[in-house]
Amino acid sequence: MKKRPTLADVAHATGVSLMTVSRAINGKPGVSDELRRTILEQAKALGYRPNLIARGLVTKSTGTLGLVVPDNTNPFFAQIARGVEDAAYQEQYSIFLVNTAEDQEREKAALDSLWEKDVDGLILCSSRLPGATLEKQIRHFAAAVLLNRELKRPIPHSTTINVNDRRGAQLAVAHFVQHGRRHIAYLCGPQNSLSAKRRLEGYRNALSEAGIPFDPLMVECSAPDGCAPDTEGGRTAAAALLTRKPKTDAIYAFNDLVAVGALQTVEETGRRVPEDVAVIGVDDIPLATIIRPQLTTLHIDLRHIGRLAMRTLLDTLQGGNSATAIQVEPELVVRQSA
Amino acid sequence: MKKRPTLADVAHATGVSLMTVSRAINGKPGVSDELRRTILEQAKALGYRPNLIARGLVTKSTGTLGLVVPDNTNPFFAQIARGVEDAAYQEQYSIFLVNTAEDQEREKAALDSLWEKDVDGLILCSSRLPGATLEKQIRHFAAAVLLNRELKRPIPHSTTINVNDRRGAQLAVAHFVQHGRRHIAYLCGPQNSLSAKRRLEGYRNALSEAGIPFDPLMVECSAPDGCAPDTEGGRTAAAALLTRKPKTDAIYAFNDLVAVGALQTVEETGRRVPEDVAVIGVDDIPLATIIRPQLTTLHIDLRHIGRLAMRTLLDTLQGGNSATAIQVEPELVVRQSA
DNA sequence: TTGTATGCGTTATCAA
DNA sequence: TTGATAACGCATACAA
Numbered sequence: 001m002k003k004r005p006t007l008a009d010v011a012h013a014t015g016v017s018l019m020t021v022s023r024a025i026n027g028k029p030g031v032s033d034e035l036r037r038t039i040l041e042q043a044k045a046l047g048y049r050p051n052l053i054a055r056g057l058v059t060k061s062t063g064t065l066g067l068v069v070p071d072n073t074n075p076f077f078a079q080i081a082r083g084v085e086d087a088a089y090q091e092q093y094s095i096f097l098v099n100t101a102e103d104q105e106r107e108k109a110a111l112d113s114l115w116e117k118d119v120d121g122l123i124l125c126s127s128r129l130p131g132a133t134l135e136k137q138i139r140h141f142a143a144a145v146l147l148n149r150e151l152k153r154p155i156p157h158s159t160t161i162n163v164n165d166r167r168g169a170q171l172a173v174a175h176f177v178q179h180g181r182r183h184i185a186y187l188c189g190p191q192n193s194l195s196a197k198r199r200l201e202g203y204r205n206a207l208s209e210a211g212i213p214f215d216p217l218m219v220e221c222s223a224p225d226g227c228a229p230d231t232e233g234g235r236t237a238a239a240a241l242l243t244r245k246p247k248t249d250a251i252y253a254f255n256d257l258v259a260v261g262a263l264q265t266v267e268e269t270g271r272r273v274p275e276d277v278a279v280i281g282v283d284d285i286p287l288a289t290i291i292r293p294q295l296t297t298l299h300i301d302l303r304h305i306g307r308l309a310m311r312t313l314l315d316t317l318q319g320g321n322s323a324t325a326i327q328v329e330p331e332l333v334v335r336q337s338a
Numbered sequence: 339m340k341k342r343p344t345l346a347d348v349a350h351a352t353g354v355s356l357m358t359v360s361r362a363i364n365g366k367p368g369v370s371d372e373l374r375r376t377i378l379e380q381a382k383a384l385g386y387r388p389n390l391i392a393r394g395l396v397t398k399s400t401g402t403l404g405l406v407v408p409d410n411t412n413p414f415f416a417q418i419a420r421g422v423e424d425a426a427y428q429e430q431y432s433i434f435l436v437n438t439a440e441d442q443e444r445e446k447a448a449l450d451s452l453w454e455k456d457v458d459g460l461i462l463c464s465s466r467l468p469g470a471t472l473e474k475q476i477r478h479f480a481a482a483v484l485l486n487r488e489l490k491r492p493i494p495h496s497t498t499i500n501v502n503d504r505r506g507a508q509l510a511v512a513h514f515v516q517h518g519r520r521h522i523a524y525l526c527g528p529q530n531s532l533s534a535k536r537r538l539e540g541y542r543n544a545l546s547e548a549g550i551p552f553d554p555l556m557v558e559c560s561a562p563d564g565c566a567p568d569t570e571g572g573r574t575a576a577a578a579l580l581t582r583k584p585k586t587d588a589i590y591a592f593n594d595l596v597a598v599g600a601l602q603t604v605e606e607t608g609r610r611v612p613e614d615v616a617v618i619g620v621d622d623i624p625l626a627t628i629i630r631p632q633l634t635t636l637h638i639d640l641r642h643i644g645r646l647a648m649r650t651l652l653d654t655l656q657g658g659n660s661a662t663a664i665q666v667e668p669e670l671v672v673r674q675s676a
Numbered sequence: 677t678t679g680t681a682t683g684c685g686t687t688a689t690c691a692a
Numbered sequence: 693t694t695g696a697t698a699a700c701g702c703a704t705a706c707a708a
Contacts, residue, residue, distance in 0.1 A: 001480050001495065004453070006685055017695045022687065030693060052454045053391050053400060054685035057700045062391060064455070067435075072423065073416045082411045085437050089444065094455055097405075097435035099423050106427065115342075116390045117402070117432055142339050157339065231628045260628060287625065290569045290598060344701055355679050360703065368677060392701035395684045 005046045014042045025050060056118065065095045065313065066114035066141075069125045070102050075285045076255070076302060077125055080147065083306020084123060091314060093120075104128055108137070115140045121313040123147065128192070143316035145309045148195060154324040159312050161305060161326045165195045165282075168298040168330035169202025170209075172252045172280040175296075175332060177210040181250035181278060184212070187237045187262055189254035190223040196254060199282070203252060218245060222258040229254050234261020242269055249277055250338070256281035256288050256297055263291065263337060278338035282330070293336035300330050343384045352380045363388060394456065403651065404434045404452035404479075406445065407463045413623045414593075414640060415463055418485065421644020422461060429652060431458075442466055449475045459651045461485065466530070481654035483647045486533060492662040497650050499643060499664045503533045503620075506636045506668035507540025508547075510590045510618040513634075513670060515548040519588035519616060522550070525575045525600055527592035528561040534592055537620070541590060556583060560596040567592050572599020580607055587615055588676070594619035594626050594635055601629070601675060616676035620668070631674035638668050 007025070011018045016039065023031045024039040025048075031039070042048075056062035067084055069077040081097065088095050096114060100107040107129055114122060121143040127134055135155055138144045144158040151160055169186075176184050186203045189196030204214050222237040223229035234253060238261060242248060251266070253259035259281025266277045273279055273293055281288065281297040288295035305328055315321035345363070349356045354377065361369045362377040363386075369377070380386075394400035405422055407415040419435065426433050434452060438445040445467055452460060459481040465472055473493055476482045482496040489498055507524075514522050524541045527534030542552050560575040561567035572591060576599060580586060589604070591597035597619025604615045611617055611631055619626065619635040626633035643666055653659035 001477060004478070007687095008685080018685095019687085019696080020694060023694090026687085032693065035693085049450060049454050051456060051685050053456045054395055054700090055687070057392055057395060057685080057702095058687045060700080064434075071420070072410065072435075073413070073420045075411070075413075078411045078413075078416050081435070082409070082437065085410065085435060086439075089437070089447075092451075094434050094436070094451055096402075096432050097410075097419070097423060098432070099420060099427070101424075109427075112387065113430075113432055116387050118389060118391045139339060140342070231624075257628075264630060286569075287628070290595075290625070291629075292602060345703095346701080356701095357680080357703085358678060361678090364703085370677065373677085389701055392684090393703070395686090395701080396703045398684080 004051075005048045006051070007048075010039065010043045010046055010048050013046060014039050061120055062118050063093055064117065064119045065093050065310075066098065066110075066117070066119040066122045067095045067125075068098045068100060068107065068110050068114070068123070068127075070100050070128075072097060072099055075287075076283055079285075079302035080125060080306040080309070083303035083308075084310050085306075086303070087307040087310035091310070093310075100128070102128060108133070111137045111140070121145075121317055123309050123313060124149070126194075143313050145313050145316075147305070147309060150194065150325075157316055159316065159321065159323055159326060161309055161312070161328065163195065163300055163305075164327045164329050165198035166202035166205065168282060169199045169252065170206040171330070171332045172298060173203055173206030173210070175280065175334070175338060176250040176252070176278060177206075177212070179278065179338070182212060183218070183245065183248045184250040184252060185218045185220065185241050185245065185248050187220055187222045187234060187241070187251060187253045187258050189221075189229045189258075191221070191225075199252075199254065218248070220244075222254055222261075230257045231261035231264075234258035235265045236261075238262035238265035239269075242266070242271075251277060251279045253279065253281045256283045256285045256295060259295055259297065259337070260287060260291050263293075263295070274336065274338050280332075280338045284333060288335070296335045296338040297333055298330040299333045300328065304328075342389075343386045344389070345386075348377065348381045348384055348386050351384060352377050399458055400456050401430065402432050402434060402455065402457045403648075404436065404448075404455075404457040404460045405463075406436045406438060406448050406452070406461070406465075408438050408440050408466075410435060410437055413625075414621055417623075417640035418463060418644040418647070421641035421646075422648050423644075424641070425645040425648035429648070431648075438466070440466060446471070446475070449478070453478045459483075459655055461647050461651060462487070464532075481651050483651050483654075485643070485647060488532065488663075495654055497654065497659065497661055497664060499647055499650070499666065501533065501638055501643075502665045502667050503536035504540035504543065506620060507537045507590065508544040509668070509670045510620075510636060511541055511544030511548070513618065513672070513676060514588040514590070514616060515544075515550070517616065517676070520550060521556070521583065521586045522588040522590065523556045523558065523579050523583065523586050525558055525560045525572060525579070525589060525591045525596050527559075527567045527596075529559070529563075531567075534567075537590075537592065556586070558582075560592055560599075568595045569599035569602075572596035573603045574599075576600035576603035577607075580604070580609075589615060589617045591617065591619045594621045594623045594633060597633055597635065597675075598625060598629050601631075601633070612674065612676050618670075618676045622671060626673070634673045634676035635671055636668040637671045638666065642666075
């Protein structure tokens with residue numbers, strides 16, 4: 001590894017002072033065009049690159065952001081991360097990626113670590129931390145965006161971004177009703193999941209609007225104690241549901257993975273999708289168009305959410321953000337399963 | 339945002355010198371146990387956290403690593419990233435995640451940016467950079483691990499980790515042959531892909547070992563000019579192949595996504611999997627067990643590779659790594675599609 | 677065992 | 693238009 005040249009090296013090579021080089025490099029006024037050109041040439045020749053960590057020490061701005069997700073392997077967060085990273089690249093920011101593995105201790109450690117690294121801002125997805133702890137941690141950062149999390153009272157310099165899950169659930173159920181379905185089940189998500197709760201609410205609202213009584217037996221959990229809401233969870237949940245409620249003619253699933261599991265179980269029990277049982281998922285992950293029949297689902301533009309989070313963060317950093325809570329609307333994409 | 343306390347603040351609050359606090363915090367000798375306790379208490383009370391960026395400036399070690407991938411959304415890289423991040427968490431390192439989007443300019447920018455951020459080491463996946471450029475960039479880092487890339491001659495302080503794709507392809511083809519298949523096709527990956535080339539080699543070798551002549555018409559590209567080797571690519575490639583070579587009874591696909599696309603097309607043309615046409619993929623992504631029939635595939639423990647990359651990097655950083663190239667062996671997982 | 681001086685690479689501030 | 697100096701928060705080297 002070559003030792004990397006510093007401002008002093010460039011200054012020495014050009015025969016000017018350190019500050020003049022600094023100004024030239026940063027495009028600041030106060031250097032004659034002629035001199036500036038020579039300096040930039042020298043800098044390039046030497047392969048000079050500013051040491052952002054040293055710069056950050058004095059400017060109080062490191063050009064780094066923290067992105068905390070439960071699991072970057074989950075397509076949901078992977079898409080968001082990609083959106084964040086794309087926007088960060090454009091704005092010349094670098095992002096620290098940290099997984100919490102749904103573990104509170106690890107989440108706390110992650111936030112502490114990010115703080116130590118002096119990041120300019122934080123994007124925190126699906127935080128599992130209790131309100132008080134969360135607020136205390138958030139205050140360590142100059143700006144924060146909370147994805148998929150609501151706050152009792154707003155925290156200064158922080159914004160929440162949530163998907164309108166109630167509306168989404170209503171769209172799904174309304175679609176079922178419109179097509180004559182009456183026995184509509186909900187394969188719910190983890191107990192402690194915020195979006196799972198909201199979707200249940202929307203499901204119940206839509207049911208009551210359609211004049212269909214709510215039946216607790218039509219709700220089955222796809223992620224029992226500690227399990228993730230994945231395809232396997234969808235399979236077993238659907239199996240349980242279909243034996244308990246054989247007349248089920250529509251299934252609204254917590255997410256696409258669960259929906260696919262349900263879809264497969266439905267077919268394995270000799271029913272056809274969508275003729276006998278219609279299925280709607282949430283997220284519109286790539287799998288939704290891979291699977292046959294293709295999945296009808298609530299599309300959420302996750303990359304866009306990622307970019308939005310990034311923009312909001314930057315606005316907050318620059319003092320120009322007033323929004324405290326943002327809602328993103330899902331959109332029903334009708335394909336083959338419903 | 340509260341201003342964060344510094345060593346000086348703790349020192350002042352405790353009434354000792356800055357250095358004594360530094361020693362106490364870092365667990366270095368030279369502080370009486372009594373005093374150390376008091377200092378640590380004060381530090382905790384004030385909520386002191388070391389500023390790692392300032393520390394890095396003097397110690398020449400930032401505790402950060404760069405992870406560069408073409409696309410963190412691709413399950414292949416997502417798994418690797420997760421492995422890297424898990425290991426990093428254990429070792430108290432933080433990782434910068436950067437996407438290149440398969441774009442050389444962006445890859446170069448990513449490496450420059452990482453350099454500016456003064457990362458201790460670099461994990462670079464599937465670099466698209468030409469050898470000379472790559473080497474020059476790599477030399478900027480104290481240590482580097484190159485995933486899925488080979489080097490003409492080794493670069494100091496850097497290690498390559500590659501999957502034994504030739505062997506993998508041979509395992510797949512041998513499995514086909516063993517089960518009486520004779521018309522074995524290969525749905526290849528992108529032209530410029532290293533692993534695609536290696537897999538083609540393995541395919542040809544295995545064919546010749548089995549006494550089956552190589553027929554170029556049995557090879558179809560699943561990722562024509564610029565397209566990604568995904569499910570859609572697998573579908574169109576399989577369709578083209580099956581019309582040209584209707585007697586095909588086995589398909590070895592570049593990866594699982596392509597394999598799934600092929601599998602679906604096979605079934606849509608009225609053939610059964612695996613009875614009429616057997617299919618084998620590569621990677622063993624989650625989709626492989628979701629899809630029906632479940633995909634027989636070459637399992638690669640990507641998380642393990644991520645952790646391995648991390649360990650190798652750390653060993654190099656500590657001067658205790660002699661390995662210059664590591665091969666990881668794939669394993670054939672026989673499920674339902676072959 | 678404790679403290680002081682110095683420097684890491686950069687920018688802000690003020691002087692020339 | 694240029695340059696000298698201090699400071700950012702911390703650790704290394706050396707002195708007390």
